[in-house]
Every structure is written in structure tokens, then in C-alpha cells.
Amino acid sequence: MATPDTNREARVYSGGDGDDYLAALGLRQDLLWDSLAEGVRALRNTSDHHPPTAPGYYLWAETIAALRRKLEGTGEWRIANPKNRPLIINGNTGVSVTAAGGNAATGTESMPNVARRKGQATRERYVPDQLELPLFLRPAGGEDYDRSVGDWIFLYHLDPHGARAELSLPRAFTVDGYVDSWRTRVLLEPRDEYDQMVRELPDEWAGDDVDFRLQEG
Numbered sequence: 001m002a003t004p005d006t007n008r009e010a011r012v013y014s015g016g017d018g019d020d021y022l023a024a025l026g027l028r029q030d031l032l033w034d035s036l037a038e039g040v041r042a043l044r045n046t047s048d049h050h051p052p053t054a055p056g057y058y059l060w061a062e063t064i065a066a067l068r069r070k071l072e073g074t075g076e077w078r079i080a081n082p083k084n085r086p087l088i089i090n091g092n093t094g095v096s097v098t099a100a101g102g103n104a105a106t107g108t109e110s111m112p113n114v115a116r117r118k119g120q121a122t123r124e125r126y127v128p129d130q131l132e133l134p135l136f137l138r139p140a141g142g143e144d145y146d147r148s149v150g151d152w153i154f155l156y157h158l159d160p161h162g163a164r165a166e167l168s169l170p171r172a173f174t175v176d177g178y179v180d181s182w183r184t185r186v187l188l189e190p191r192d193e194y195d196q197m198v199r200e201l202p203d204e205w206a207g208d209d210v211d212f213r214l215q216e217g
Helices: 015-024 029-044 054-072 120-125 192-199
Strands: 011-013 077-080 087-090 096-101 151-159 162-173 179-187
Touching (some): 029 054, 029 151, 054 077, 054 087, 162 192
Parallel strands (some): 011 179
């Protein structure tokens, strides 16, 4: 496995600054958390009769479905599936979002990574010199925020203590499918109601080992 470039520091936003950044992208913390909650409910409905990969798949699939449903309903976002990669894209800004499970550093000051390696279609999307130049948006009364056009990842992690999440934009991926470095990270504030949902899950359904594989086109 290639070693991520941890020396390339990301811009990290949290608290009120994080809320302002999300608003500049047309997003809100509650919308992201509510989408993950739908994924967790789908995970809870699996049983021993399901294939071993079902919990992770349903968590991911229903989180993305909820996120796309909520954003498409605003009239400003549209669904796209380039090379089987499920995105929701803002038609006005070009900002696009997907979701993925993250490792234990997700939602913390440490550098996180995706829990499972990504395919060639994802890696190619983040070749640094192919990213478009940053755009900027000034929230009311606030500073300019980098609104780089690229696929932002709603990164989530479940462990026996609760849920952590962030919305982050990779700079590049390694050749073996992990994030090399991040451009921007927006850390979501933990919510007690979602932590409680996750604490009620069996331990084997929390952590990096809720696995499944997606075939990219």
C-alpha cells in the first residue's frame, strides 16, 4: 500500500466556520446527519440471513440514497452515475458529493482515509492537474471560502461509542485506491441522537470492518 502524503496539510473547518462552509456549498449538517441516520436504520434491518457484506452495503447505499433524495428535492441538485459512481451534483456550481465509509480518524483532527480502497474511476477523478481552478463564494458577512470543483466525500465512521463524520475534498488518491492527501475538510459536530443509534448496534457492525465491494464502470 502506498504511503499517503501527510505533509500536504488540508484546510480544516469546524464549529461555526464549518457551518458557514457547508452553507457556501449548499449543504447543512442536519441534512448530512439525517442521511447517515437512514443508512444506519437500513443496517439495523439486516440479519444473519443476509450476506456478510449486507450491513456495510445497506449503510452506504441508503446513506447515498437519502442524501440524493433530500438534495434533488431542492431543485438545485441532480443525480449522476458516471462509471457507476453515485453522485449528486449542484447544477449551479458544479459541486458534486458522494459518500464513503472512513477509518477511525474520520471526523477528528488526524488525517482520515477511506476504509476501503477505491477503483480506477475514482482515482482518475482526483488527478491534481485535472482539477478545475477553485471558485469562491462569500457567505453573508463572512470570508471567502474555497469552493473547489471536485467530488466531495461525505465520510462517515461508526464505532461502539457513536458516529463521526465530515465532508471532505481529496487532493489525490494513491495508485492502490486510498486518499493521498486532502484539500479541504469540514468536520461535523457529533450529535447525541445519532451516537445513541450507533451505540445500540452490535459491535461487529461498527468500525472499519463493515465491508462490501462496489464495481466501478
